[in-house]
Amino acid sequence: MKQTQGVFFTGYVTIKVTGHHPELFFDLCARNGITVWNIRKVDNATCTGNVKLAHIRNIRALRRKTIYKLSFVNKKGLPFLTKMVMFRRPLVIGLILSMLFVFFLSNVVWDVKIKGVPLDIEKKITTQLQSYGIKPGAFKFNIGSPGDIQQKLLDDIPELLWVGVSEKGTTYHLEGVEKTTVEEKEKKGPRNLVATKEGEIVKMFVSKGQPIVKVHDVVHKGDLLVSGELGKSKEEEEDESKEQTAKELVAAEGEIIAKTWYETEVIIPLEANYEVLTGENKKKYYLGFGDFLLPVWGFFDHEFDQVYKESSQKNFHFLKWELPISFVKHNIQEKEFVNVERTNDEAKAEAIKQSTKDLQEKLGHEAEITFEKVLHETIDNGKVKLTLYFTVLEDIAKPQPLSQGD
Incomplete structure (x- = not known):
């Protein structure tokens, strides 16, 4: 069996031997070192069998020494397939070009769909996507992952509360949620203003309420600054035993600017030692087949002593299928340690x-x-x-x- 392994790549032929006891011819071939397999007897005067393409010349020489008739029934293997392809070259070239064209179209962005946001936000998203290189006609392997795109949009467009990015075939789908600023119409109940920390009053801006302190007063945390009880004087605040006058309760409002101290x-x-990038970099591009990387650009090694490497990988697609082939980019940046x-x-x-x-x-x-x-x-x-x-x-x-x- 080992002698017949790989015969597809070298080619083999099915021969038909006609004559008295044709099986004896195959026996003669075997005794002369010619590998024969899959021998079948069609009738008493006919047998078929497979032989390697490389042994055809030896078989013809051997047949001349016998009375058997020899004919070729079938030809199989890569050499014959290649010959057939070369014979039908225009058809094969057209097929290859068609597949390459479909492959090319499968790895190009055809459409970007945005929903869930107003028209003005949609225009901002479209503008930002175009600045990232995401637009109809762009190659997908030059575009970052959906997660990276999502984070960039949230950073660059303050009006977005959330955005989802998904890639479906040749189309990018984005769904966003706009930030809505809700003005709280809080119904403020009666309240005072108290000090959050110790300080010396410098300025006072009271729009509602009764001021209890004045400029240059030193207050401590929790001290009453502005009272929500109108009609109540400071003397009344200090004298709890005095009969209170009629008063109105309001929500005290204002700013009390004080001089505070921190230590x-x-x-x-x-x-100190710092790690900084020098600005020098070298880019390398590969075709990835699993863990194997085939260089396509940037063949020479860098001469940097210390490097910081960023890698990105984008799989190729054929129609709706993701292929086990990827486009890999390595951005190698020189770094150095600075002693200050x-x-x-x-x-x-x-x-x-x-x-x-x-x-x-x-x-x-x-x-x-x-x-x-x-x-x-x-x-x-x-x-x-x-x-x-x-x-x-x-x-x-x-x-x-x-x-x-x-």
Whole structure:
């Protein structure tokens, strides 16, 4: 059986032997080293069998020494198939070109459908998709994954609350949900304004309610700033035993700007290592067959010592089927490690900058940092440790419900 393995690639022929006891001819072939298989006796004077294409010349020479008649019944294998294809070259070329054309069309974006959003948002989505290269006629293997597209759209279009992206054949389907800003018509009940933290009152803007404090007063967390009880004076607030006058309960509103104080600690190393990209890169493209990658562009190796590699893979399609062939792109970027050595003054400046930024983010953009001071500074184990003092102007008022039964 091993002698007949792979005969499709080398080719084989079915021969018919006619004569007295034709099986003896096949026996003669075997004794002369010619492989014969699938021998069948048609009648007493006829036998058929398969022989390798390479042995035909030997069989003809052997037949001349006998009285048997030899004829060829069938020809099979790759050599004969190739010959037939070459004979019908125009038909085969047309078939191959048709398949390549269908393959090409199967990997091109034909349509982008968007639903679930108003027309103005749809136009914005279309514009963004075109900037990403997603439009009719674009090759699909140059487009990112649906998850990447979804994240980009959410980042670039603030009006979108959610968007779903799916790829179906040659069409991209997008379904979005617009953000809706609902103006809460809250029915505010009677309330006071109290202090959220300790501070010195600098400015007061009271639109409703009875102010209890005044500018330059120092208040503590929880102190009453603006009362929702109209007609109640500060003296009445302090004298609980005094008979209360008729009063109206309102929802106190306003801003109480106070000077507040913060103390923070920050540590900055005098020496630090950073990993940065130099901007030099090299791109390589492959055809992927499972785990095997066949280079198609970018054959030469990079000369970078340290690299950061990004890879993307996109499978090819034929009609609605996903093929086990993919287009793989490797973006190899050079990176380097930068060693930064700071002086004491540079480390101190960096610490103040970082602390100021962190405090501003914590308090919000409406707060104003008006003063900063270094209270304590130490250098230990190559690190600068600072204790910083900040003065801030911010609104310290917060509402506190006022019980109408009080």
